Amino acid sequence: MSRVKGRPRKIAIIMINYPLRPPMPFWARYLSMAFGILNVIGGIVSSNFQAISFPFIVGLLVGGIWFAFGYYGGLPLVNTVYDWQPPNIPNEITDCHRQGLLVLRRRKRIMWASVPCYFVVGAILMPWLEKLGHPDVGFILIATVMAIIFFRYYLSRCPRCGYGFFAGSTNRAALIHRRNYCAYCGLSLDGQNRSKK
Numbered sequence: 001m002s003r004v005k006g007r008p009r010k011i012a013i014i015m016i017n018y019p020l021r022p023p024m025p026f027w028a029r030y031l032s033m034a035f036g037i038l039n040v041i042g043g044i045v046s047s048n049f050q051a052i053s054f055p056f057i058v059g060l061l062v063g064g065i066w067f068a069f070g071y072y073g074g075l076p077l078v079n080t081v082y083d084w085q086p087p088n089i090p091n092e093i094t095d096c097h098r099q100g101l102l103v104l105r106r107r108k109r110i111m112w113a114s115v116p117c118y119f120v121v122g123a124i125l126m127p128w129l130e131k132l133g134h135p136d137v138g139f140i141l142i143a144t145v146m147a148i149i150f151f152r153y154y155l156s157r158c159p160r161c162g163y164g165f166f167a168g169s170t171n172r173a174a175l176i177h178r179r180n181y182c183a184y185c186g187l188s189l190d191g192q193n194r195s196k197k
């Protein structure tokens with residue numbers, strides 16, 4: 001069963017020492033944390049202190065994400081293998097790397113397969129939520145699930161070098177790029193080595 005084989009274990013017992021990724025400079029971290037707090041305050045005030053309201057939930061969600069982004073100094077990465085080891089030879093492709101690539105390709109399939117589901121779920125949920133007077137709750141729910149599924153793929157670690165597979169640099173605050181290979185070590189999604197210039 002190749003699907004099961006490629007699945008990372010839910011609980012990692014061994015502490016993995018992934019390569020260090022420097023965070024954003026302090027001023028940028030404080031700025032994004034302050035922006036997060038402002039978003040939360042803005043959400044609370046504009047909702048007239050009503051907890052179940054669109055501005056309140058969005059303010060809390062968006063503010064919380066900005067605060068966490070600043071606190072961590074960038075974006076976290078999602079593991080693709082549970083027993084990652086730094087490669088012994090730069091271009092080697094081991095079974096562990098192949099398993100990680102299986103996980104990556106599965107995340108990609110799930111991501112694209114989920115897109116029509118948002119419309120279907122939206123079409124089913126919305127009339128009912130509108131009757132209840134909270135169509136915005138459906139929007140928040142769908143957007144949150146969508147963001148989690150998309151970021152789970154685009155924030156995946158490279159199973160070989162341990163940096164972000166889609167990250168533009170080795171910094172925590174790197175931009176995310178859509179491509180089929182790791183920019184750092186050149187491992188491609190289909191298990192090849194991309195030749196470097």
Ligand SMILES: [Zn+2]
Pocket residue numbers: 158159160161162163165182183184185186187
């Ligand atoms: Zn890599």
